[in-house]
Amino acid sequence: MDVHVAFLPQEAGDVRRSVAVVIDVLRATTSILALLERGCAEVVVAPSVDAARRYAAAAPRRVRTAGEEGGLAPEGFEFGNSPAAFARADVAGSRFVIATTNGTRALHAVRGAPAVFAACLRNRTAAARAAADAALHGGYDLTVVCAGWEGRFSLDDAYVAGAVADAVVGHLAGRAACAATDAVLAAQALYRAWPDAVDVFRQTAGGRNVVAIGLEEDLRYCAVRDVSELVPRVGEGLTLLE
Numbered sequence: 199m200d201v202h203v204a205f206l207p208q209e210a211g212d213v214r215r216s217v218a219v220v221i222d223v224l225r226a227t228t229s230i231l232a233l234l235e236r237g238c239a240e241v242v243v244a245p246s247v248d249a250a251r252r253y254a255a256a257a258p259r260r261v262r263t264a265g266e267e268g269g270l271a272p273e274g275f276e277f278g279n280s281p282a283a284f285a286r287a288d289v290a291g292s293r294f295v296i297a298t299t300n301g302t303r304a305l306h307a308v309r310g311a312p313a314v315f316a317a318c319l320r321n322r323t324a325a326a327r328a329a330a331d332a333a334l335h336g337g338y339d340l341t342v343v344c345a346g347w348e349g350r351f352s353l354d355d356a357y358v359a360g361a362v363a364d365a366v367v368g369h370l371a372g373r374a375a376c377a378a379t380d381a382v383l384a385a386q387a388l389y390r391a392w393p394d395a396v397d398v399f400r401q402t403a404g405g406r407n408v409v410a411i412g413l414e415e416d417l418r419y420c421a422v423r424d425v426s427e428l429v430p431r432v433g434e435g436l437t438l439l440e
Contacts, residue, residue: 226301
């Protein structure tokens with residue numbers, strides 16, 4: 199099995215033969231995890247804010263809106279994109295549509311993959327195991343896909359990609375032949391060299407933006423490792439809007 203890290207969605211290439219693990223740690227994939235952990239019935243991922251608005255307006259049943267533009271909730275949206283806020287919210291049984299600048303677009307970018315998972319630090323080991331097992335079962339490769347920051351390399355996503363890739367390689371050891379690309383080695387080296395995730399996040403463009411808009415608690419929430427066994431997967435409570 200080939201294991202690869204794509205530091206931007208466009209670097210993922212043809213994903214039709216590769217299980218995809220998408221990371222937007224600050225904050226979309228962490229938010230999706232928080233919503234589903236709180237009992238949200240479904241999270242619909244929209245490719246844009248306008249698409250989310252249209253979907254919510256046309257839905258026959260109530261759909262709650264979440265997302266961000268410039269880090270803050272778009273006009274008329276019930277929620278922004280704060281995983282710490284979702285972790286406190288009463289969302290059990292609700293259906294949500296979410297649209298963000300980077301993460302939800304990255305999920306759409308790999309929609310052709312045989313399986314698509316959403317990962318962050320909070321579920322990194324569980325996500326790595328689920329994705330590796332899906333790849334093994336189907337005879338696929340595995341690609342960890344970073345959402346990036348407005349079309350550019352994102353240190354926070356690359357750092358978490360290293361954490362996930364590290365867990366993938368560890369899970370496959372002794373079970374299957376694993377060929378890791380140079381991108382995997384680079385991401386692993388970054389993760390292993392920098393033990394304090396909050397320190398990493400504070401220095402990134404995305405992290406600085408989160409602090410600037412007054413949501414520093416999200417950095418601390420997103421920096422916690424391996425506290426969740428839930429792994430959002432497209433087709434299982436996580437839906438990509440057509």
